[in-house]
Amino acid sequence: DVKVTQSSRYLVKRTGEKVFLECVQDMDHENMFWYRQDPGLGLRLIYFSYDVKMKEKGDIPEGYSVSREKKERFSLILESASTNQTSMYLCASSFRGARAGANVLTFGAGSRLTVL
Amino acid sequence: AQSVTQPDIHITVSEGASLELRCNYSYGATPYLFWYVQSPGQGLQLLLKYFSGDTLVQGIKGFEAEFKRSQSSFNLRKPSVHWSDAAEYFCAVGTSGTYKYIFGTGTRLKVLA
Numbered sequence: 728d729v730k731v732t733q734s735s736r737y738l739v740k741r742t743g744e745k746v747f748l749e750c751v752q753d754m755d756h757e758n759m760f761w762y763r764q765d766p767g768l769g770l771r772l773i774y775f776s777y778d779v780k781m782k783e784k785g786d787i788p789e790g791y792s793v794s795r796e797k798k799e800r801f802s803l804i805l806e807s808a809s810t811n812q813t814s815m816y817l818c819a820s821s822f823r824g825a826r827a828g829a830n831v832l833t834f835g836a837g838s839r840l841t842v843l
Numbered sequence: 844a845q846s847v848t849q850p851d852i853h854i855t856v857s858e859g860a861s862l863e864l865r866c867n868y869s870y871g872a873t874p875y876l877f878w879y880v881q882s883p884g885q886g887l888q889l890l891l892k893y894f895s896g897d898t899l900v901q902g903i904k905g906f907e908a909e910f911k912r913s914q915s916s917f918n919l920r921k922p923s924v925h926w927s928d929a930a931e932y933f934c935a936v937g938t939s940g941t942y943k944y945i946f947g948t949g950t951r952l953k954v955l956a
Contacts, residue, residue, distance in 0.1 A: 731886070758942060767852075769933065770887075770946040777942065817886055830875055830894070830937055832944065834886035 750818030
């Protein structure tokens, strides 16, 4: 089974702190994603990466940055956390292109961040 | 504008009863359609997907969904619900060659014993 592992399930941070959320996948997927999930809003894409060192902004990139130095790892960074970034963060990955399994997202278990 | 609508925020059914969760979409291109399930405190798990071909697709855990192009719908069904099906269900739309997936806001299913 594809495994997408998010290193922290629960985090509590203070306003202004720098926060790192780590995501690792073990199936050689090219694409990796960071979503934010809030009640009543569904999933909203923060950033997407289709290759090492490549990234594209999603729908809500403000206040976030990402890093992809290795194919299997995709990090979400909150440079200065704010209370409105309290949320569930979901990492996902997928194959790229036309091969079998492409276009199907595999999700991690999520990281619930509380900013006080 | 592209969108996915799940009109029911909450649904409650009795164990053993049938279930239908609604999903309507607005999408310019030929859509890829997905249903995901999220158990409390967990990530999303793929239940089933439709890319092309037979419009009735079977998924895991006894779920099925039917793609109706004329109605822009992709409703999820299960003939007999089990207590373990209590979860939140998300419909999503994408298309070939894009990373852009649009998710509905979810339907939370409660199962009464």
